[in-house]
Amino acid sequence: MSFLREVDPAWCPGCGNFPLRMNLASTLEEMGVDKSRLVMVTGIGQAAKMPHYLDLSFFNGLHGRSLPVAFAIKAVNPELTVIAESGDGDMYGEGGNHFIHGIRRNFDVTVLIHDNQIYGLTKGQGSPTTRKGQKTSAQLQGVINEPLNPLSLAIAMDASFVGRTFIGDKEHFNKVVSAAINHKGFSVVDIMQPCVTFNKVNTFKYYKEKLYDVSEADSSYDPTDKANAFKRALEWDDKIPMGILFLNDKPTYHELHPVLKNGVVLAKEETEIDISAELKTFR
Amino acid sequence: MRDYVIALSGEAGQGLNTIGDMLALSLFRNGYCIFTDKSYHSRIRGGEYIYRIRVSDTPLFSMRQEFDLIVSLSKSTTLSQLKYFDHKTTLIFDSDSEHVTTEDAGFEMNVMNFPFKTIAKEAGEPRAQNVVALGAILALFKVKMEIPSQLIKEVFSGKDEVIKSNLEALERGYNLELSLEIPEIDANEHNYYLVNGTEGTGLGAIAAGCRFLAAYPMTPGTGVMNFLASRAEKYGIVVEQAEDEIAAVNMVIGGSFAGARSLVTTSGGGFALMQEGISLAAMTETPLVMVDAQRPAPATGLPTRTAQEDLLFVVHAGHGEFPKYVVAPRTPKDAFELTEKAFYIADKYQIPAIILLTESLVDSSATVEPPIHKEEFLQRFVVEGGDQYRRFEITENGVSPRAIPGGKAPVRVDSDEHDEEGYITENLEIRKMMVQKRMKKMEGLLGELTAPAKFNLDAPLILIGWGDSWGAIDEFATGRNDVGYVHYTEVFPIDHSIKEELEGKRLVSVEGNFTGQFASLLRSETGLTVEHIGRYDGRPVSANWIEKTLQEEGII
Ligand SMILES: Cc1ncc(C[n+]2csc(CCOP(=O)(O)OP(=O)(O)O)c2C)c(N)n1
Ligand code: SF4
Numbered sequence: 001m002s003f004l005r006e007v008d009p010a011w012c013p014g015c016g017n018f019p020l021r022m023n024l025a026s027t028l029e030e031m032g033v034d035k036s037r038l039v040m041v042t043g044i045g046q047a048a049k050m051p052h053y054l055d056l057s058f059f060n061g062l063h064g065r066s067l068p069v070a071f072a073i074k075a076v077n078p079e080l081t082v083i084a085e086s087g088d089g090d091m092y093g094e095g096g097n098h099f100i101h102g103i104r105r106n107f108d109v110t111v112l113i114h115d116n117q118i119y120g121l122t123k124g125q126g127s128p129t130t131r132k133g134q135k136t137s138a139q140l141q142g143v144i145n146e147p148l149n150p151l152s153l154a155i156a157m158d159a160s161f162v163g164r165t166f167i168g169d170k171e172h173f174n175k176v177v178s179a180a181i182n183h184k185g186f187s188v189v190d191i192m193q194p195c196v197t198f199n200k201v202n203t204f205k206y207y208k209e210k211l212y213d214v215s216e217a218d219s220s221y222d223p224t225d226k227a228n229a230f231k232r233a234l235e236w237d238d239k240i241p242m243g244i245l246f247l248n249d250k251p252t253y254h255e256l257h258p259v260l261k262n263g264v265v266l267a268k269e270e271t272e273i274d275i276s277a278e279l280k281t282f283r
Numbered sequence: 284m285r286d287y288v289i290a291l292s293g294e295a296g297q298g299l300n301t302i303g304d305m306l307a308l309s310l311f312r313n314g315y316c317i318f319t320d321k322s323y324h325s326r327i328r329g330g331e332y333i334y335r336i337r338v339s340d341t342p343l344f345s346m347r348q349e350f351d352l353i354v355s356l357s358k359s360t361t362l363s364q365l366k367y368f369d370h371k372t373t374l375i376f377d378s379d380s381e382h383v384t385t386e387d388a389g390f391e392m393n394v395m396n397f398p399f400k401t402i403a404k405e406a407g408e409p410r411a412q413n414v415v416a417l418g419a420i421l422a423l424f425k426v427k428m429e430i431p432s433q434l435i436k437e438v439f440s441g442k443d444e445v446i447k448s449n450l451e452a453l454e455r456g457y458n459l460e461l462s463l464e465i466p467e468i469d470a471n472e473h474n475y476y477l478v479n480g481t482e483g484t485g486l487g488a489i490a491a492g493c494r495f496l497a498a499y500p501m502t503p504g505t506g507v508m509n510f511l512a513s514r515a516e517k518y519g520i521v522v523e524q525a526e527d528e529i530a531a532v533n534m535v536i537g538g539s540f541a542g543a544r545s546l547v548t549t550s551g552g553g554f555a556l557m558q559e560g561i562s563l564a565a566m567t568e569t570p571l572v573m574v575d576a577q578r579p580a581p582a583t584g585l586p587t588r589t590a591q592e593d594l595l596f597v598v599h600a601g602h603g604e605f606p607k608y609v610v611a612p613r614t615p616k617d618a619f620e621l622t623e624k625a626f627y628i629a630d631k632y633q634i635p636a637i638i639l640l641t642e643s644l645v646d647s648s649a650t651v652e653p654p655i656h657k658e659e660f661l662q663r664f665v666v667e668g669g670d671q672y673r674r675f676e677i678t679e680n681g682v683s684p685r686a687i688p689g690g691k692a693p694v695r696v697d698s699d700e701h702d703e704e705g706y707i708t709e710n711l712e713i714r715k716m717m718v719q720k721r722m723k724k725m726e727g728l729l730g731e732l733t734a735p736a737k738f739n740l741d742a743p744l745i746l747i748g749w750g751d752s753w754g755a756i757d758e759f760a761t762g763r764n765d766v767g768y769v770h771y772t773e774v775f776p777i778d779h780s781i782k783e784e785l786e787g788k789r790l791v792s793v794e795g796n797f798t799g800q801f802a803s804l805l806r807s808e809t810g811l812t813v814e815h816i817g818r819y820d821g822r823p824v825s826a827n828w829i830e831k832t833l834q835e836e837g838i839i
Contacts (some may be wrong), residue, residue, distance in 0.1 A: 035693070036689065036690070036691070036693075037689055039541075039688045039689075041537070044698070049707070051695070052697075052706050052707055055693065056693055057688040057689075057693040057694045057695065058693075058694075058695055058696065058697075058705075059537065059540055059567070059696045060696065060697040060698060060699065060707075061533065061536070061563055061567070061698050062533065062559055062560075062563050062698055065529065065530075065533040065559075065560075065563075067530075068497075068525065068529075068530040068531075068533035068534040068537060069533050069534070069536060069537035069540070070537065071523075071534060071537065072495065072497065072523075072533075072534040072535065072536075072537030072538035072540075072541065072545070073537045073538070073540065073541040073688070075495060075521050075523070075534075075538065076494065076495050076521070076537075076538045076541045076542060076543035076545070077541045077542060077543075077687075077688070077689055079689060080541070080688060080689050097526055097527060097530070098526065098530055100526075101525075101526040101530070257521065258515070258516055259515055259516060259519055259520065259521055260521060264519050266494035266495055266519070266520075266521060266538070266542075266543040267494075267541050267542030267543045267687060267689070268542075269492075269542075269663050269665065270492040270661060271658075271661055272658065272661070273489070273490055273491075273492055273656070273658075273661065275486060275489060275490040275656050278486060278489065278514075279476060279486065279653060279654070282476040282477055282478050282482065283312075283475075283476055283477070
């Protein structure tokens, strides 16, 4: 089952979105994900164009708003596999509030963030993950705001799955993303990806040199150890951690919800509703 | 028609709501017709709280401003109500508490006092002073004792001691025998329901098969959210409190995209935040049903007061051009039926449908005929999809086949301009066709509208109204030869057919706003000349307010 669509994506030559697309399609294929039960929800941006270049059901909504849409799709039809995917500007900037509350809700969705540390589609403004001092098209003297650290934020909030991977390591990508899709609950995967046009700092080479996998570096790495995971997540300048950093096995939204825990599918059509008994209570 | 207006006045936290509800329900169950409303400050304790009940022998849908009887539990709140006293008003107060005097009022008042607190203490429950008052009023209306006794047992169920003392307080109140003249109002066996606008809307949503609701609390829109939450398990509904209004509306769009009838509720300020979602629903052609319970705005306005100020905002909500459907119910029964219809229209045309309520409608209980549930409104127009499925297929009537994910065909939906398959396009020919396709729905939609309510169109002066002002307008016009009215609940799009009937008449719209929003909508849609009078002090339009204002303006 191929998830690739034969198209010519509207990305710049050399953009990290290309390998991400190939990696994602092969991950889905290798996992044997049922295409008819898969829905991808995206926001707006270069990253968010992804579902147009894949063959699957999708809802490409508004900038920053993929998570509320993804949540509701999963709530009304738990039989669907839901992937929310977008850029760092989309997910951590405009959608930052939804990101925080998505973690709180712990509904079963996989969140893939193309973290190129820049706004691509709007031509090179700083994003929430752009490093301090970096000059951009809007921060001409350099960014003065503190960057957001999505992994430490997610771990601090007891997210149920927190990982990071890199578009340049197909195997690693496959490992982390498939684990995230298989994971029951809200899974965050920060994906390091260069924007060759607007970000001259965080290049392919930059990532290649700095990224290391936490459990490959230390075979005794325990992702359920929150304090340690948090410490790792704070690393950046010399070495950047990737892999499955944090796992927190906890009940999902559906498992806790008084209605959904019984396995109801709200999307089922109803052709008859008897309201008369309810009305009688108003006499 | 005979009627009588009772007001209970006190502070929030004094149990006025409980006692007001019990009084209203007892009168209703005894066979009277009831209309209630509430006037309160945006506070949880203290502040002014006035619960008004209008008793009549046929259903009424508006309040009369002047009280016949006011039971006062607090001096300060009663003072603010003096403007609603007339020579017939009787003030009952608790002689054990501080109360309003003739000197305070500056006019002669009919006053009665009873030691409610002492009586309640004797009954064994000092807090039951309002139950004593309840008993006294119910005796005045010859309401059978079993009715309130039963209610007390229900309200305090499980607390035997409290029930006992409250029943005792009720009986002592009942035996007080107020020496008051009240009009002969017929109490009859009837098939009516006592429902407020919140309940009407919530019941309509359940009847329509709504299974998902997302909202961020905002008075007075919160009621519908709470109503569905209280019945969520019974009907298998998921009610999610979103992190903000933007999330709420996007959730509801997601829920609807995935196949569940979904509802978002809010008030004006929250609706403002939802506008990008409205455009999203329009562009993705996802059915979206919204409740905007209006309060006086801009900004945060008066949270607990009423207005009809959001009409033009709602009608124009969302950027870009697209069709939408806006309804403003007249009564709680209407709220039920129009909510059902809103779900149906949203599904049939894959457009946003907005239910415009007001604080006065959501907070007022009225005696209504049983709302009519229409099974045909459950029709979802969802297709299976197959090999050749195209979500945005160009069709004759502009409505494309809507499949939901998880079925036979992939469903591709995009907020960017897209082709028939749902893929982004910048092809300007396709763009043009998509605009035409979406706008085409307007024709079908116009055919779905029911004619506005019409009364005495031969009269030289025709009042125009919309939404819950109907009760007041109808009451004012009934029995007059010189005045007729046209009243709308489906406020957008507007049915143009009325134009011929209204030509040559003096048209005055009666609205809960300053600028005459419906008047300008009607003017722009039909070219008719429409004047307006507006109430914008935060209180509902009433028949006597209409009369007074038309006189002041020299219109009658
Ligand atoms: C409400 C709204 N605000 C702003 C925009 C403009 N906009 C489009 S994409 C984008 C940023 C995209 O950055 P990112 O999410 O990092 O994705 P990238 O393009 O880098 O993949 C912005 C601000 C929009 N489409 N909608
Ligand atoms: S601007 Fe950057 S992110 Fe966008 S396509 Fe080009 S390289 Fe990729």
